[in-house]
Amino acid sequence: MKKTYYPQIDETIYYETLDNGLFVCLLPKNDFTLTCGVYATSFGNLDCNGKIQVNGKYEKMQSGMAHFLEHRLFDNKKGNVIDLFADLGASCNALTSYNKTAYYFTTSRNVNECVEILLDFVSELNVTKESVEKEKDIIIQELLMYQDNPDIVLTTNILKNAYHYDMIRDDIGGDTNTVKATTLELLLSAHKTFYHPSNMIFVLIGNFDPTKMMQNIRHNQNKKMTAKPLKYQKFKKIEPREVVKEFESINMDVAFDKVAILYKLPKVRVNVTSKKLELKALHGQVVLDAMFSSSGEVNQYLIEEGVIPRSVNASYINEFRTSNFVLITADVLDVDRFIKIVTTAMDDFEKYLTKGKVENSKKALMGRFITSLNNTERIGVEVANDYFKGLDYLDKPDIIEEISFNGAKKMGEKFKKAPRTVYVIKKNEQGSESSD
Incomplete structure (x- = not known):
């Protein structure tokens, strides 16, 4: 474990790249009541513009898959993740953007247990064909609700009128057609491709001992994702300089x-x-x-x-x-x-x-x-x-x-x-x- 001191703000960060490729960043702030853990992957809707390996063959990804995957990860084999954190007195949430997906918790107690749950549930995709089909209806309803939100309509549509091919013109959740086309096999492959530790970062900020915490994280990650991530092919289209519609x-x-x-x-x-x-x-x-x-x-x-x-x-x-x-x-x-x-x-x-x-x-x-x-x-x-x-x-x-x-x-x-x-x-x- 290494550390860097920042004299301008009087903060010290402890960091290490683990054997499986995960980058861990610890920022102890012992005068803080709340501790927050963030586990993030460099996988957002921009990455859905390509092909991934599914059962040995390359298959086209669907817009909105990063958001879909975020939804499904909250149903863990141990139960609903939100309930698991709540039992420890913690809150948790997640966000998907164009370039990342991040899962995080906030707590004032049981920090070690919360870290363990976060590292475990994000690394384990527990899905069936039935659960994927059920989730499609939930996400489609969510997307339909967005169509009634004028601020979302304003931003989404001006991006569509500006960009011909760039994935930023798509809603982060995709659309009805791409959600329906998302399969169990695509989600499993996306998780193996983009949720590999080498494509992720774990950040912890708050009241804890950095040496002991790093030991706990190493122990948790020892047997996780030792296989190489699946290969990914990104589509390449040259975006015209002009807008689609003025x-x-x-x-x-x-x-x-x-x-x-x-x-x-x-x-x-x-x-x-x-x-x-x-x-x-x-x-x-x-x-x-x-x-x-x-x-x-x-x-x-x-x-x-x-x-x-x-x-x-x-x-x-x-x-x-x-x-x-x-x-x-x-x-x-x-x-x-x-x-x-x-x-x-x-x-x-x-x-x-x-x-x-x-x-x-x-x-x-x-x-x-x-x-x-x-x-x-x-x-x-x-x-x-x-x-x-x-x-x-x-x-x-x-x-x-x-x-x-x-x-x-x-x-x-x-x-x-x-x-x-x-x-x-x-x-x-x-x-x-x-x-x-």
């Missing part, structure tokens, strides 16, 4: 009209380092914050002019395994004015970006990072997420310090040159849905 409007039952504006940037080059990519992401967010944060000039103007009832959401997504885009969303009182003001501001971003605002953004980012260190669940998920990106989450302060005015300006120039698409949800006065 504008679409539908009607739904909403309190306010909703607008999403997406700027589609070229996919990240494979030779870009993880640190450089993270710095680009931070530079991009600095540009957006100068205009659209709660104190941003454009956001304030939109509110004062009665164009929006509350603040804009503006994010820049830029990672190796996901696409590269700016997404701006808001509840809107005047759709046409909102679109014009926002797109004009993006074209004229230099009017709002100053060296002072860049420095303020750096301070705000550092503050958010320091605050995150007080939340065990947040730390665990972020450490896992950055590990899969080739980064160390606790090195974030060093990257934040490298943010510069010129770096932000370069990202702003890329934003204004990017093709864009707009998606609008208007109040449904007649109670019937329509589209343009």
Whole structure:
């Protein structure tokens, strides 16, 4: 077991790669009441764009399989996993994203027992054809519920209008057809392929002895997944630079009209380092914050002019395994004015970006990072997420310090040159849905 001390935040992480390939990361915080364990795999919906080995032959994966697998793992041969944790006074949950699936617990007692359950149930897929068929109905009902959620409809549909082939255009849960096409054999093979310890990380944050805990984890993992993972073939299609559709409007039952504006940037080059990519992401967010944060000039103007009832959401997504885009969303009182003001501001971003605002953004980012260190669940998920990106989450302060005015300006120039698409949800006065 090795350890690294981070003097800037006065934290020490203990870590080790076990014989079966699992990377273990321990962050003792003995003044904390709660302890959180996160067990994550680098398997999300983006990985469902390919073929895996099923009974010796390659078979096409189905969109939504990562989410389906997450659902099924909670039914363990020892019983329902949520009940097992509850009996120990702990809570547990899971999340599936485009690039990972993470399972986690939070507890103030019985830490060793909770760690054991988490490591065991994620490693053991207990499914039958009957349970898979039953789960299909549950997931399809969940997906149908999403279709009535205007915020989910807004985000899902603008991604479909932006991307031709990239899996980010698919809902993380897939759709009715892909869920129905998911089989027991596909799920078993996906688990053997992507839930191999060498594709995973275990993170523990809270009140425990790191030496004893690492010994317990080694003992648990000694006989787990010693066979090599199954082979996986990813489909490769070149994503066109242009968007699928530049504008679409539908009607739904909403309190306010909703607008999403997406700027589609070229996919990240494979030779870009993880640190450089993270710095680009931070530079991009600095540009957006100068205009659209709660104190941003454009956001304030939109509110004062009665164009929006509350603040804009503006994010820049830029990672190796996901696409590269700016997404701006808001509840809107005047759709046409909102679109014009926002797109004009993006074209004229230099009017709002100053060296002072860049420095303020750096301070705000550092503050958010320091605050995150007080939340065990947040730390665990972020450490896992950055590990899969080739980064160390606790090195974030060093990257934040490298943010510069010129770096932000370069990202702003890329934003204004990017093709864009707009998606609008208007109040449904007649109670019937329509589209343009």
